[in-house]
Each structure stands twice: as C-alpha cells, then as structure tokens.
Amino acid sequence: MAVHDSGLDSKAWLAAIVESSDDAIISKDLDGNITSWNLGAERIFGYTAHEIVGHHILELFPPDRIAEEDYIMDSIRKGERIKQFDTVRRCKDGRLIHVSLTISPIRNQDNVIVGVSKIARDITELKLSQETQSLLMRELNHRSKNLLAVADAIVRQTARSTPPKDFVDRISHRLHALSINQDLMIEHNWRGADILHIIQWQLASAIDNYASRVELEGAPCLVTPRVAQALGLAIYELATNALKFGALSSRDGKVHIQWGISAGSDGRRFKLTWHESGGPPAVPPKKKGFGSAIIESMIARSVLGTATVTYAPTGLIWELTAPETGLTQASGDVI
Numbered sequence: 001m002a003v004h005d006s007g008l009d010s011k012a013w014l015a016a017i018v019e020s021s022d023d024a025i026i027s028k029d030l031d032g033n034i035t036s037w038n039l040g041a042e043r044i045f046g047y048t049a050h051e052i053v054g055h056h057i058l059e060l061f062p063p064d065r066i067a068e069e070d071y072i073m074d075s076i077r078k079g080e081r082i083k084q085f086d087t088v089r090r091c092k093d094g095r096l097i098h099v100s101l102t103i104s105p106i107r108n109q110d111n112v113i114v115g116v117s118k119i120a121r122d123i124t125e126l127k128l129s130q131e132t133q134s135l136l137m138r139e140l141n142h143r144s145k146n147l148l149a150v151a152d153a154i155v156r157q158t159a160r161s162t163p164p165k166d167f168v169d170r171i172s173h174r175l176h177a178l179s180i181n182q183d184l185m186i187e188h189n190w191r192g193a194d195i196l197h198i199i200q201w202q203l204a205s206a207i208d209n210y211a212s213r214v215e216l217e218g219a220p221c222l223v224t225p226r227v228a229q230a231l232g233l234a235i236y237e238l239a240t241n242a243l244k245f246g247a248l249s250s251r252d253g254k255v256h257i258q259w260g261i262s263a264g265s266d267g268r269r270f271k272l273t274w275h276e277s278g279g280p281p282a283v284p285p286k287k288k289g290f291g292s293a294i295i296e297s298m299i300a301r302s303v304l305g306t307a308t309v310t311y312a313p314t315g316l317i318w319e320l321t322a323p324e325t326g327l328t329q330a331s332g333d334v335i
Contacts, residue, residue: 024099024120027106030077032057032069035115044099044122046092060089062096076105076116086123098127193228195221195259195272202232206239213248218259221270223327230294230302237291238274238318247279247315254278261324268324270303276315284311303327 024041028034034057037049045052045060052059058066065088075082082103089099099120106115195218203210223231239248247253259272276282285292292309295318300307305322 024118024122026057026118026120027115028057028118029115030073030113032073041120044091044097044120045089051092062088062090065089072103072116076103076113079105079113081105089120097122098124192222192224195223195231198223198228198232199235199257202235203239206236207243207248210239213253214255214257216257218257218272219261221259221261221327227302227327230299234295234299234307234320235274237294238316241291242276242279242316245280246282247276250279252278253315266323270305270320270322270324270327272320274316274318276317279315281313282311282316 021038021040022043024044025036025038026034026041027036034053034055037047037053041052042048058069061069068087072082072085082101085101085103087099087101088096090096100123101121102119104117105113106117108114196216199216203214207214242248242253242255247255254277256275256277257273258275259270261268261270263269296307296309299320300322303320303322304326305320307318307320310317310319
C-alpha cells in the first residue's frame, strides 16, 4: 500500500482509518473472544475497548440471536465473507439496535484463517423509518378502503331515494362533503378533529356567509376520524335541509348549534344540539331517504349514542347524545 505525504507508514495509516471510522470495526479470534475494538464500536455499543476486549462476542447478542454465531462461524471457517447481514445487537445500557454486518475471515501470512473481522453499521433509524413507512402505507390502505366503502354507501343509498333528475347533484354534494372531512383529517395528521372545525368547514361549504345566521357555542372537543367523518356528513345534511326547507330558507331564520360534555350519574356525556328558529314550521318528510339515515342512525352508531329529530312549529331540533368515550374511541364502521 502506497502512502503519500502522510508521515505515517501503511500500518499506522490503516490503524488511523479504523479508529476514525463511524462504523464499528471489531475483530475476534476463532473462539469468539474480542481482540480489537475501535472508537466507532465504542460510540455504537457504549463499551470502551478496555471494558470489552477479551470478552466473548456473545455479550453483544440478544438471547434470541445467539444461534446466529454458529452460522457466522461456519461461514468463516469455510473462508466465506458475509456481506450486509442485518440483525439486532445489544448495547452496554441494554438497548437493542439494528445493525448491518459485513463479516470477513482474517488470514495470517500462511493464508490460514485465524480470526474474524466485523464491520457493524447502526441502521436503527433506517429500520424505524422503514417500519413507519410500512405502517403508514397499511393505514392509508385501510383508510382508503373505508373511504371507498362510505362513498359506495352514499351512492347506493342516495340512488334508492332520489329522483333521477336530482341524483347527480345530490351525489356530487355529498361526496364533496365527504372530501371536506378528508381534508380536515389530513390537516390534523389523521389524529381526529375538533368539533368546531368540523362544523365550520361543513357550514362554509353549504352556506354563504353562514356566520351571520348560524351561532356556534361549545368548548374544544377532539373526536376520532370516524366520528369526525360521520358528524361532518350529518352537519352538511342539516345545513342543506335548513337552506331548502328549514330556518335558513327564510330571511329571518337562524340556527343555534351548541355542544359540550357534562358529568352525570351515568358518567360523562356529550350532547350536541342543532336548533332552528325564525323559519317555517318543521314538517317530517313524507319519505325518509339517505339524509335522514345520516342524521339519525349513522351518526348515532359512530358515537355509540342516540340522535333524535323533533319537528317543532318553531323549527327543526336535532339532538345528538353519547358517552364521552364514544367520541374518543374507535366504534366500528361509519356506515
């Protein structure tokens, strides 16, 4: 090996390279005893050379990985090199880390194998990143299937109760309401959404300048993605119904939406009320369609509670009640 202008001979040069490497470079004899240990090994595993040299390599092995040593030594005795062997090793503090190993036989001047050289690279962050990506892909697949199931239910059930001339518009509007929910979930990294934001986003999509006609009253309350999805669709149906037939079809009509959680003898319970006033008397529909299913049965299932509609002379009143846990725990499919 040629060395230029370094002031070091070849052995010293190689030693300097080994010591400065970020990877762990370790050697052991054929009995498995560690014979050398660089600074990279100290950084990765936590042991100093003084603490570990002379000890058996199995001190770095978790109990369920000890059998790997037989495979490694069998390969080495055959003169084989093992490249990119990914496994798990144990640090001085007990932590388990993912490592990628390159293992080679060490030969003496007579070409006899006298030891083993190991280069270990810490790939823990890479593994965690890969696992996170895999988890996200599975979650995305699950959410996509759920979204398609909801969209399919919207199409099928709307078709059953909608005249052909209104079918395309109703489907379009309901799918738009669904897409708004998805945007809101993405904005909150799929952790859920606050009820105030769910209501505001759906009202804004259905009612121009809704703030002058709709009063919102309630404390912050974070709900799961499934509940957010169902509640968003319910609010959209109530808003469009109020515009067509209810309080908001009249110039002086108003809507008051109130929600909150209170303690009772049966535990903490959530209640949300949609109260219309100043418009025409509320009249029950002659035939219940998908909109009625959304504001009655679907949302009730999502929160493990009940939803009631009162067709009062002063305007429609919709009440949703549920245990607090129904808002914060998974409760099955939305539809």
